[in-house]
Amino acid sequence: MIFKSMGKNSTLLAVFALITALILASTDRLTEDRIAQSERLAAQKALFEIIPLDLHNNDLLLDIHAIPEKYWNMLGLKSGGDVHIARLDGLPVAAIIPSVTPKGYSGDIAMIVGVNFDGSVAGVRVVEHKETPGLGDKVDLRKSDWILGFNGKSLKNPEPNAWNVKKEQGEFDQFTGATITPRAVVHQIAKTLEYFNQDKQRLLNELSSAYNQLSGTDQSFSEQQVQ
Amino acid sequence: MSNVSISEVTKNGLWTNNPALVQLLGLCPLLAVTGTVVNALGLGLATMMVLIGSNIIVSLIRHHVSDAVRLPVFVIIIATFVTCAELIMKAFTYELYQILGIFIPLIVTNCAILGRAEAFASKQSVGMAALDGFMMGLGFLMVLVCLGAVRELLGQGTLLADMQLLFGPIANSWTLRPFGEGYSFLIAILPPGAFLVMGFLMAIKNAIDWQIKLKAEAHKPAPIKGAKRIRTTGHIS
Amino acid sequence: MRQTWVTPGGVHPPENKLQSLTQPIGSLPIPDKLVVPLGQHIGAPAIACVSVGDKVLKGQKIADPAGTVSAAIHAPTSGIISAIESRPVAHSSGMDALCVEITSDGDDKWIEKSGISDFEHTSAKALLSIITEAGIAGMGGAGFPTAVKLNPGFQRPIDTLIINATECEPYITADDSLIRERAEEIIEGIGILSHILGNPHNILIGIEDNKPEAIEALAPHTQDTGINVVSFPTKYPSGGEKQLIYILTGKELPSGQIPADIGMVCVNIGTTHAIKRAVVDGEPLVSRVTTMTGEACEINRNYDVLIGTPVEHMLEHNNFDAQSCSRVIMGGPMMGFSLTSKQIPIVKTTNCILAPSVEEIPHNEPAQPCIRCGMCAEACPVSLLPQQLLWYSQAEDHERLEAHNLFDCIECGACSYVCPSNIPLVQHYRSSKSDIKKAQEEKVKSTQARERFEFRQQRIELAEKEREAKRAARREAAQQAQASTGTDAMADIIAAAQARAAAKTTSPEQELAKLQRAVSSAEMRVEKAQVKLDAALENAEPTEKINILSAALSGAQQKLEKAKVRFAEHPN
Amino acid sequence: MQEVAVILVSSVLINNYVLVQFLGLCPFMGVSKKLESAIGMSAATTFVLTLTAMVSYVIDRAVLIPLDLEYLRTISFIMVIAAVVQFTKMFIEKTSPLLYRVLGVFLPLITTNCAVLGVALQNAAKPLSFAHASLYGFGAGAGFSLVLILFSAMRERLAAADIPQPFEGAAIAMITAGLMSLAFMGFGGLV
Amino acid sequence: MAFKQVSSPHAHGAQNTAKVMQLVVWATIPGLIALTWHFGWGSFINVILASITAVVSEALILKMRRRPVGFYLGDYSAVVTAVLLGLALPPLCPWWVVVVGTLFSVVIAKQLFGGLGYNPFNPAMVGYVVVLISFPIEMTTWVAPLALLPDGITHPDFLESLKLVFFSTSPMDGVTGATPLDSFKHAAGLTVDQIYQQDSLFSQAMFAGVGWEWVNLGFLVGGIVLLGSRVFTWHGPVAMLVTLALMSLIFWDSGSSQSPGSPLMHLFSGASMMGAFFILTDPVSSAVSNRGRLIYGALIGILVYIIRAWGNYPDAVAFAILLANFTAPFIDNYTLPRTYGHTDRRKATERLEDK
Amino acid sequence: MLDFVIQQPIIAALVALSGLGILFGALLGFAAEKFKIEGDPVIDQIDQLLPQTQCGQCGFPGCRPYAQSIADGDEINKCPPGGQSTINSIASLLDVPAPELDQEHGQEEEVKSVAFIREDECIGCTKCIQACPVDAILGAAKLMHTVIADECTGCDLCVEPCPVDCIDMLPLDVGIKQWQWPSPPLPNGLIASDKTYISLNHEDAA
Ligand SMILES: Cc1cc2nc3c(=O)[nH]c(=O)nc-3n(C[C@H](O)[C@H](O)[C@H](O)COP(=O)(O)O)c2cc1C
Ligand SMILES: Cc1cc2nc3c(=O)[nH]c(=O)nc-3n(C[C@H](O)[C@H](O)[C@H](O)COP(=O)(O)O)c2cc1C
Ligand SMILES: Cc1cc2nc3c(=O)[nH]c(=O)nc-3n(C[C@H](O)[C@H](O)[C@H](O)COP(=O)(O)O)c2cc1C
Ligand SMILES: Cc1cc2nc3c(=O)[nH]c(=O)nc-3n(C[C@H](O)[C@H](O)[C@H](O)CO)c2cc1C
Ligand code: SF4
Ligand code: SF4
Ligand code: SF4
Numbered sequence A: 001m002i003f004k005s006m007g008k009n010s011t012l013l014a015v016f017a018l019i020t021a022l023i024l025a026s027t028d029r030l031t032e033d034r035i036a037q038s039e040r041l042a043a044q045k046a047l048f049e050i051i052p053l054d055l056h057n058n059d060l061l062l063d064i065h066a067i068p069e070k071y072w073n074m075l076g077l078k079s080g081g082d083v084h085i086a087r088l089d090g091l092p093v094a095a096i097i098p099s100v101t102p103k104g105y106s107g108d109i110a111m112i113v114g115v116n117f118d119g120s121v122a123g124v125r126v127v128e129h130k131e132t133p134g135l136g137d138k139v140d141l142r143k144s145d146w147i148l149g150f151n152g153k154s155l156k157n158p159e160p161n162a163w164n165v166k167k168e169q170g171e172f173d174q175f176t177g178a179t180i181t182p183r184a185v186v187h188q189i190a191k192t193l194e195y196f197n198q199d200k201q202r203l204l205n206e207l208s209s210a211y212n213q214l215s216g217t218d219q220s221f222s223e224q225q226v227q
Numbered sequence B: 001m002s003n004v005s006i007s008e009v010t011k012n013g014l015w016t017n018n019p020a021l022v023q024l025l026g027l028c029p030l031l032a033v034t035g036t037v038v039n040a041l042g043l044g045l046a047t048m049m050v051l052i053g054s055n056i057i058v059s060l061i062r063h064h065v066s067d068a069v070r071l072p073v074f075v076i077i078i079a080t081f082v083t084c085a086e087l088i089m090k091a092f093t094y095e096l097y098q099i100l101g102i103f104i105p106l107i108v109t110n111c112a113i114l115g116r117a118e119a120f121a122s123k124q125s126v127g128m129a130a131l132d133g134f135m136m137g138l139g140f141l142m143v144l145v146c147l148g149a150v151r152e153l154l155g156q157g158t159l160l161a162d163m164q165l166l167f168g169p170i171a172n173s174w175t176l177r178p179f180g181e182g183y184s185f186l187i188a189i190l191p192p193g194a195f196l197v198m199g200f201l202m203a204i205k206n207a208i209d210w211q212i213k214l215k216a217e218a219h220k221p222a223p224i225k226g227a228k229r230i231r232t233t234g235h236i237s
Numbered sequence C: 001m002r003q004t005w006v007t008p009g010g011v012h013p014p015e016n017k018l019q020s021l022t023q024p025i026g027s028l029p030i031p032d033k034l035v036v037p038l039g040q041h042i043g044a045p046a047i048a049c050v051s052v053g054d055k056v057l058k059g060q061k062i063a064d065p066a067g068t069v070s071a072a073i074h075a076p077t078s079g080i081i082s083a084i085e086s087r088p089v090a091h092s093s094g095m096d097a098l099c100v101e102i103t104s105d106g107d108d109k110w111i112e113k114s115g116i117s118d119f120e121h122t123s124a125k126a127l128l129s130i131i132t133e134a135g136i137a138g139m140g141g142a143g144f145p146t147a148v149k150l151n152p153g154f155q156r157p158i159d160t161l162i163i164n165a166t167e168c169e170p171y172i173t174a175d176d177s178l179i180r181e182r183a184e185e186i187i188e189g190i191g192i193l194s195h196i197l198g199n200p201h202n203i204l205i206g207i208e209d210n211k212p213e214a215i216e217a218l219a220p221h222t223q224d225t226g227i228n229v230v231s232f233p234t235k236y237p238s239g240g241e242k243q244l245i246y247i248l249t250g251k252e253l254p255s256g257q258i259p260a261d262i263g264m265v266c267v268n269i270g271t272t273h274a275i276k277r278a279v280v281d282g283e284p285l286v287s288r289v290t291t292m293t294g295e296a297c298e299i300n301r302n303y304d305v306l307i308g309t310p311v312e313h314m315l316e317h318n319n320f321d322a323q324s325c326s327r328v329i330m331g332g333p334m335m336g337f338s339l340t341s342k343q344i345p346i347v348k349t350t351n352c353i354l355a356p357s358v359e360e361i362p363h364n365e366p367a368q369p370c371i372r373c374g375m376c377a378e379a380c381p382v383s384l385l386p387q388q389l390l391w392y393s394q395a396e397d398h399e400r401l402e403a404h405n406l407f408d409c410i411e412c413g414a415c416s417y418v419c420p421s422n423i424p425l426v427q428h429y430r431s432s433k434s435d436i437k438k439a440q441e442e443k444v445k446s447t448q449a450r451e452r453f454e455f456r457q458q459r460i461e462l463a464e465k466e467r468e469a470k471r472a473a474r475r476e477a478a479q480q481a482q483a484s485t486g487t488d489a490m491a492d493i494i495a496a497a498q499a500r501a502a503a504k505t506t507s508p509e510q511e512l513a514k515l516q517r518a519v520s521s522a523e524m525r526v527e528k529a530q531v532k533l534d535a536a537l538e539n540a541e542p543t544e545k546i547n548i549l550s551a552a553l554s555g556a557q558q559k560l561e562k563a564k565v566r567f568a569e570h571p572n
Numbered sequence D: 001m002q003e004v005a006v007i008l009v010s011s012v013l014i015n016n017y018v019l020v021q022f023l024g025l026c027p028f029m030g031v032s033k034k035l036e037s038a039i040g041m042s043a044a045t046t047f048v049l050t051l052t053a054m055v056s057y058v059i060d061r062a063v064l065i066p067l068d069l070e071y072l073r074t075i076s077f078i079m080v081i082a083a084v085v086q087f088t089k090m091f092i093e094k095t096s097p098l099l100y101r102v103l104g105v106f107l108p109l110i111t112t113n114c115a116v117l118g119v120a121l122q123n124a125a126k127p128l129s130f131a132h133a134s135l136y137g138f139g140a141g142a143g144f145s146l147v148l149i150l151f152s153a154m155r156e157r158l159a160a161a162d163i164p165q166p167f168e169g170a171a172i173a174m175i176t177a178g179l180m181s182l183a184f185m186g187f188g189g190l191v
Numbered sequence E: 001m002a003f004k005q006v007s008s009p010h011a012h013g014a015q016n017t018a019k020v021m022q023l024v025v026w027a028t029i030p031g032l033i034a035l036t037w038h039f040g041w042g043s044f045i046n047v048i049l050a051s052i053t054a055v056v057s058e059a060l061i062l063k064m065r066r067r068p069v070g071f072y073l074g075d076y077s078a079v080v081t082a083v084l085l086g087l088a089l090p091p092l093c094p095w096w097v098v099v100v101g102t103l104f105s106v107v108i109a110k111q112l113f114g115g116l117g118y119n120p121f122n123p124a125m126v127g128y129v130v131v132l133i134s135f136p137i138e139m140t141t142w143v144a145p146l147a148l149l150p151d152g153i154t155h156p157d158f159l160e161s162l163k164l165v166f167f168s169t170s171p172m173d174g175v176t177g178a179t180p181l182d183s184f185k186h187a188a189g190l191t192v193d194q195i196y197q198q199d200s201l202f203s204q205a206m207f208a209g210v211g212w213e214w215v216n217l218g219f220l221v222g223g224i225v226l227l228g229s230r231v232f233t234w235h236g237p238v239a240m241l242v243t244l245a246l247m248s249l250i251f252w253d254s255g256s257s258q259s260p261g262s263p264l265m266h267l268f269s270g271a272s273m274m275g276a277f278f279i280l281t282d283p284v285s286s287a288v289s290n291r292g293r294l295i296y297g298a299l300i301g302i303l304v305y306i307i308r309a310w311g312n313y314p315d316a317v318a319f320a321i322l323l324a325n326f327t328a329p330f331i332d333n334y335t336l337p338r339t340y341g342h343t344d345r346r347k348a349t350e351r352l353e354d355k
Numbered sequence F: 001m002l003d004f005v006i007q008q009p010i011i012a013a014l015v016a017l018s019g020l021g022i023l024f025g026a027l028l029g030f031a032a033e034k035f036k037i038e039g040d041p042v043i044d045q046i047d048q049l050l051p052q053t054q055c056g057q058c059g060f061p062g063c064r065p066y067a068q069s070i071a072d073g074d075e076i077n078k079c080p081p082g083g084q085s086t087i088n089s090i091a092s093l094l095d096v097p098a099p100e101l102d103q104e105h106g107q108e109e110e111v112k113s114v115a116f117i118r119e120d121e122c123i124g125c126t127k128c129i130q131a132c133p134v135d136a137i138l139g140a141a142k143l144m145h146t147v148i149a150d151e152c153t154g155c156d157l158c159v160e161p162c163p164v165d166c167i168d169m170l171p172l173d174v175g176i177k178q179w180q181w182p183s184p185p186l187p188n189g190l191i192a193s194d195k196t197y198i199s200l201n202h203e204d205a206a
C-alpha cells in the first residue's frame, strides 16, 4: 500500500516537475541573452556614469588590473580589488579605483573613484554605506549631488592640505549637521589620488605591455602621452 | 461553493475578503517594498500575474491530482509562475528587479496565492478562477499601491517617482512634488512607517465597514427570533 | 518579649479609635421589635423552632442548627414572636432573608441558666455541645461556627491557640473595651478553649501596640498561666487570621488550608468571652459589644447590644444626623459593608456601626484608569499583584486570574485604599471570584447534562436496536413459517398484526376528547399570552419585550388555529 | 567563536527577519494572539528554518550550482521546504505525540512563511560554509521566535486595553509592530 | 444619601493620580534649571510648546473618542509626557520638531492604545525616536554649553530664542557643538586621556562633560525627591544605573583609544539620569513587579551601554527604553511575586490543567 | 553522462527537477499512507465550551452536533443559552473574531430558568419525559410528574408537548447566596463631560 502510494505520488510529482522544468528551462533560454545584457548594463552603469561611453570604447568590465597588496591598506580594501581601465581606441583614459573609508559615522563607506590619467578626478560614486538617512547619506548621488563636486579636482587643485571640509579650513562643503561623513569621504578620495600617483607608473607599464601584445606594436605609455 | 456570482467574487477580492487588509496575507512584500509607488506597482503586477496564472492552471487540473500531493503540486505550479515572472522582470526591468530583490521569488510563499488555489480555484471553473485571481490580485495591488503612495508622499514628498523603472523613459517626467523640494519625513519610508501606515489603512477600512454596517442595519428588517430552532429529542408520540 | 514577624505590605489609615473609648461599655434600651436573622453564620441557616404567636424568654432557643456547620439562634429578649418572614439583613447585597421578629415585652426575662463551674472536669465533647447549643459563631468577622472550628477531630493535634485581639480596623474598639472591662472573663474563656483543645503548648494573645491599656488589663490575669500576650506594631491588616499566624509564629498557612491543618486555631477575643458566658454562666449568645462611632453620630461609644436590634434604634439613640452622613457602614471602614436600610439588625458578627460624615469618608470619586504605579502591590499583605489582577479581571481572563492567585486575596482593601486612581479593586476581585466560581459550577453542571444526554441517547439507541432485533427475528420467523406453511400462515400473521394495530389506535371518542383538550389548552395559551402582552403594553415595557410577547401571542394563535382545524376535520 | 556570536547577534537583533527585513510577517501577525501558540510556532519555525537552511544549502551546492541551474532555486527550495515540513510533521508525530500536540497545528503554516524561503535564498546568494549557512538559519529562527514571543505577550496585554473602535484587532497590532520596529532601529550600526 | 451600596474599603488614602503626575512635573525642575542655565532658553520653550500641543491634541482626540475631556485632562499625564519630551529634545530645535514629536507621543503612542494606562510603549520616547529618525539634522544639532561659547557670545535671550524656534530656517551657527557622548564616540584613535585633555567638553568639566554633569545632577536630585515620596520604587533606576556602571567598568579597557568611556562619564552624560529616574520609571509601560523592575532596569542599562558603545547612536536611552518596553509584558508573565501561603512563585502562563 | 547533462541546460533542468519531484513525491506518498488524519480533537474542545443545555436552538439536535458543525466551519454564534461568553471562548479557541449572537436562533436570557410542573394539573401523559433531553423529569404513565430542578437545563423542550400546558419555565431565583458584586463600571465607561458632574451622578445611581 505504502509503495503504491509512494509510486503514484512520485510519478505525479515527477510529471509535474518535468513539465515545469520544461517550461522554466525554455523561459530561461528565451530570456537568457536579454538577462545577460541587463546584468552587464547594470554592472557597468556606475562605471559608465564616471567615464561615459563617448570617452571610452573598451569593455570596462574586462579591462581589470589587480591592486598590489601593499596598497590595500591605503585604499581601505580588506581582500584586495581591481582597477578598471577605460581606454579610447586602446589608449588608456582613466582608471576606476575601488576605495573604502572606515571612518564613516556608522562604519565603512565604499566608493569607486575614477581618476583620469592626468591625476584629476573623473568622478566618484559611493556604492555602499550605512550613514544616517537624511544626514550622512547625502554622499549618495541619489540623495544629493554633493559628490559631483569632486569632478576635475586633483591633488594640485586644491592643495593637499585643502582636501578637507570647510569647517576645518578645507575646500569642500560639509552637510548641515554632519561633518564626519563628508570629511571621511574627502580624505579617502585624497588618499585614492595619492595611491594613483604612486601606482600609476606600474599600471601604465602593465597596460602598455598588454596593448602591445594585442596590437603587435611596441609602445610604452607615458604620462605625457596619455594626457 | 459551486455557484458564485461575478459581483460576489469582485467584491470579495477588492473589499470584503481583501487578501492584504482582511486576510492579512502577503504582508511581507506588502510592507517591504512599498517605499514608493513604482516598487509597489511592480510587485503588485507580478503577484497578480502569478495569481491569475496559478488559479487558471489549478482550476484546469483540479480533477486530476490526489489529496496527498495536492499542495505540493499547487506549490510547484505557483513556483513555476513566479520563476517565469522573475526571469521576465530580470530581462526587461532589471533595475526594478534589483530593488525588489528577494521579494519576487518570495511571491511563492505569499499565502494569498496558495490560499486562493486551495480554497477557490481547486473548486471552480476556469473562468471564475481567473476572475477570482484577477480580483484578488487587484485587491492586493490596490493596497500595495495605496500604501506605496502614502509612504512615498509622506516620506519623501514625491509621487510617481522613478516610474521609468517600469514604464521606460517616457515616465521620466512623471514625478510630482506636491510639497516642493527638500521635504522629507523619513519615518514613513523606514520600516516602522510601513507598519504604521498599514495600521491606519486597516483602521480606515474598519471605520468604513462600520458605517456601512450601521446603514445596513438601519434598513434591515428585525430578525425573527428563535426561528431556526429544532427539536433535539425528535418526535414525541 | 516574644519574637514577632513582619508581614509584607499593609497600610496605616488614620486610627480614629479614641472617640469611642472615652466612655465604658454602655447599654441601650430594649427596642420594641427585634429582628433576628436565621443565617448569621457561615453554613446553613438555622431552622426556626418557634412559630408566630409563641411567647419566648430571653435566651430561649428559637432556631435549631441545620446540620453540622450551623449555629443555633436564641431569643435576645423576652416577648412574643410576631413574625417569621423575609427582612433586609446584614449582608453586602442588601437583600432580604428569613428572620424571626420578636415583639419585646420589656421584661427582658431570662430563661433558667445552668452554668458549669468546673469545666476542667467536663469532657471536651460536652463543652463543645454547650458551645454549639449556645449558638456561638466567630465574632471576629466570618461567623464560622466556633464549635466546628474547635473540633478538628482526628486531624492533627493543636499545639497553638491564637487569640485574635488585634482589632486592626480603624474606628473599631469593641474588642479593646471588652478586654479593658472583662479581662478576667476572657482569660477564663481561654482556659475553656485550652481545655477543649487538649492544652496546646502555646497560647498566644495577639494584640497591636496601639492598645496599651488592654495589654495592661490582661497582664495581671495572664501571669503564670502560660498565656503569652504578644504585642506587635500596628498595621492594617495584621488582624487577618493568616497575617496574625505569620506575625506570631513566622509560619504561613499554606494556600487553601485551614489553621487546624498546621496545628493552630485562631479565635477572636469576643468569641472567647462569649464561650465563657455560655459555659460558665449558661448564657447563650444573645448580645455582643458593638462600637457606635463616626462623626455623623453625636455620641461615640461601645454598647452591649442585643442581637437583632435594628440599626435605626442604635442610630437614634446616638443622635444620628443623616444629612451629614456619607454612608452607614456595618464593620470598619476597610472591610465593613455599607447598609442599604435602617431596618437591618445587629448580628453576631457586627463589631461596629460606623456613621462617618462626608468629610471623614467622602463620596467615592469616579475611577481613573490604572496607571500600574504599583502602590497597590506595595500595600498587598499577601504579595499579590493587584494591578495585574485588575487587568485580567477587566479582560475576564479567568485562567490568568487564577495563575495570579486571585483566590488568595483576603479582600482586605489595602490595595484600593492606596490606589491613586480610586479604582474599586476589591469589588473587581469579588465580582471575578464569583464569576469564576459560577463558571466552575456551570462547568460541572454542563458536564452532568452532557453525560445524561449521552446516556439517554445511548439508551434510546439501545432500545431501538432491540426493537430492530426483535423485528428481524420476527421477520425471520415469518419467513421460516412461510417457507414451511406457505402463504396461508403469512396471511395469518399479517392479519394478526393488523388486528394489533387496530387495537392500538385510539377509539374515535378518545381521539375527539384529545383534540378538544388540545383546543382548550391552546385557547388558554392565547389568553395567557394576551394578558401578558397587555400588561407589558400598559407598563410601557421595552419594545423588545413587547415584540417577544406579541410573537408568542401570534404563535399561540396559530396553534389554536391548527388545533381548531384538526378538531373540525375530525370525522365526528 | 566570535564569528558565531556576530552571526547570531546580527540575525537575531540587528537584521531581525521580522521587524527589519520584513520576512515571516503573516505568522507574526496571525499566530501572536496567544502566548502559548506563539511559543509553539516559534519552536516549530526555528526547527524547520534550521533544517531547510541545511538541506537547501546542500541542494544548492551539490546540484544547482554544478549544473548551472541557479534559476531553479526558488522552485527547488520551496519543494525542499514543503518536504521538510511534511517530514518534520511525520517525524514528530511518530516520535513524540506530546510535542506533536503542541506543534502539530503550526507546521503546515510554515510552508508559506517567507522567512524560511528567504533564508534559503539569502544563504544561496552569499559565499558561506555549511556551518554558517545552518547558523544563519538558526539565527533567523531565533530572531523570529524572540519577536514573536515578545509580541504575543504584548498583544495579550492589549486585549484588555480600551482601544478606539476602528483600531481594534489587527490595526492596533500593526501599529504596535511599527513601534517595535522603531525600537529595533536602535540596533542599527551594531557589528 | 446615607444608605446605599458601596463596596469596601470605604476609606481612601491621600494619593491621587493627578497629584502624582504633578509631582513628577515639579521634580523635573532642577533638571530644567540646569538645562536652561547651560544651554539657554531652548529647553524651556520646548517644554512649554510641547505641553500646549499635548493638551490640545489630547483634548481633540478625547472629543473624537467621545470621552469626558475635562476628566481625562485632569490627570495631567499628557503634561508629564510633554514635559519629558520637551526636556529630551535639543534646545532651540525648530517648533515643528516639537509639535510632530508631541503629536506622535500623544496621538499614536498613547491615545490609539486607549489613553492613560494602556500604552505599551513610553509615549515620550516614541515621540523622541520618531523625530530623531525623521529629522536627523535638527535632532543632532545641540547647542553648545555656555562655558564653551567663544568670548562675547552668549546664548540668545528669550525673545531671540523664540524667534529662532519659530522662524529660523537653518540651524543656528556658532552656538552649536557636539555632545560629550557624540564627541567621545568619534574621537577615533585618541586615548581617553587625550580626549579629556584636548576636547574642551571634558577638559573644562568637573567630572563628566561640561554642562551635562549638572543637568544629570539636576535630574538625580529630582529623582531622589520622587523616590522619597514613593512615586516609584528603587528597583528600576538602581538596576539601570548599576548595570550601566558595571558595563562601562567591564569594557573600560583602561582608557585606551578603543575604550567606550568611564562609568562616571556614562552615568552623568546624555539622558542617563533622566532616563533612570523619569523615563524608565514610567509605570504604565514598565514591568510591574519589583523583581520584574529589576530585570527591566538592568536590561535598559545593558542596552544603553551596548548601543552607546557599539551602535549608531551616541545616546541610546530612548531606544533602550522602547526595547525594554517591548519585553515588559513578557517579563511580567514570569516574575510574579511569591504569594503568602505558596511555596513557589507561579508563572502567569500556568494553566489550570497543568496543575 | 554527467558531462552530457551539464552540457545541456534544458536536460539538466529536467533531470534535476524531476529528480526532486520523485524524491519528494515518494516522501509525501509515504507520509500520506503512514499518517492518516484521525478524529478531530477540536470537536471535543468545542463541545466542552457549549453549555450542554441540549435545547436545539442552534438548529442542531444537541450541543455535540453543533460542535461538529462548528469544527466543519459553521458560524459560532448560534447558541443562545451560551450567549456572548460562549461565543467569545469559542472564538478564542478557534482564533477567529467573535461575532454577536445570531438573533434568529433566539436570545440570551438574563436569568436561567427551570421547568416546573404544576403537579395537580398533570395528567401523567409522559410526553414531557420523552421530550426531556437530560432525563430530568420523573414520573410514570398516568402518575404525577416532577422536574428535578437540579438536573433541568432549562431547555424548555418539555413545555410544548404537554397536552394540558401544566409546565412553566420559572426563573431561578437569586437568593442571598447567589448574589454577587457586579463588576464596577470601567473608567472608560464614563460618558459625562465633567468630573463633578460624574461624581454626583455616580452617587445618585448608587
Ligand atoms: C543619531 C545620530 C546620527 C548621526 N549620523 C551622522 C552621520 O551619518 N554622518 C555625520 O557626519 N554625522 C552624523 N551625526 C552627527 C555627528 O554626531 C556630529 O554631530 C556631527 O557630525 C558634527 O558636525 P557639526 O560639527 O557640523 O555639528 C549623527 C548624530 C546623531 C546623534
Ligand atoms: C467556607 C469555610 C470553611 C471552613 N471550614 C473550616 C473547618 O472545616 N474547620 C475549621 O476549623 N475552620 C474552618 N473554617 C474557619 C476558618 O479557618 C477561619 O477561622 C474562619 O473563616 C474565620 O476567619 P476570617 O474571619 O479571617 O475569615 C472555615 C471557614 C470558611 C469560610
Ligand atoms: C483583613 C482582615 C482583618 C481582620 N481583622 C481582625 C481583627 O482585627 N480582629 C479579629 O478578631 N479578627 C479579624 N479578622 C478575622 C480573623 O481573620 C479571624 O476570622 C478571626 O480572628 C477568627 O476568630 P473567630 O472565628 O472567633 O471570629 C480579620 C480578617 C481579615 C480578612
Ligand atoms: C514616575 C513617572 C514617570 C513617568 N514617565 C513618563 C515618561 O517617561 N514618558 C511619558 O510619556 N510619560 C511618563 N509618565 C506619565 C504617564 O505615566 C504617561 O503619560 C503614560 O505613559 C500615558 O499613558 C510618567 C509618570 C510617572 C508617575
Ligand atoms: S494602585 Fe491603583 S493605579 Fe496604581 S497600580 Fe494599583 S490599581 Fe493601578
Ligand atoms: S484586597 Fe486582596 S489584592 Fe488587595 S491588598 Fe488585600 S489581599 Fe491584596
Ligand atoms: S443552542 Fe446551545 S445549548 Fe442549545 S443545543 Fe445548541 S449548542 Fe446546545
Ligand code: SF4
Pocket: F114, F115, F131, F132, F133, F134, F135, F136, F137, F147, F151, F152, F153, F154, F155, F156, F157, F158, F159
Ligand atoms: S425538564 Fe424540561 S426544561 Fe428541564 S431539561 Fe427537561 S425538558 Fe428541558
Ligand code: FES
Pocket: B025, B026, B027, B028, B029, B109, B110, B111, D023, D024, D025, D026, D027, D112, D113, D114, D115
Ligand atoms: S508574506 Fe511573508 S509570511 Fe506571508
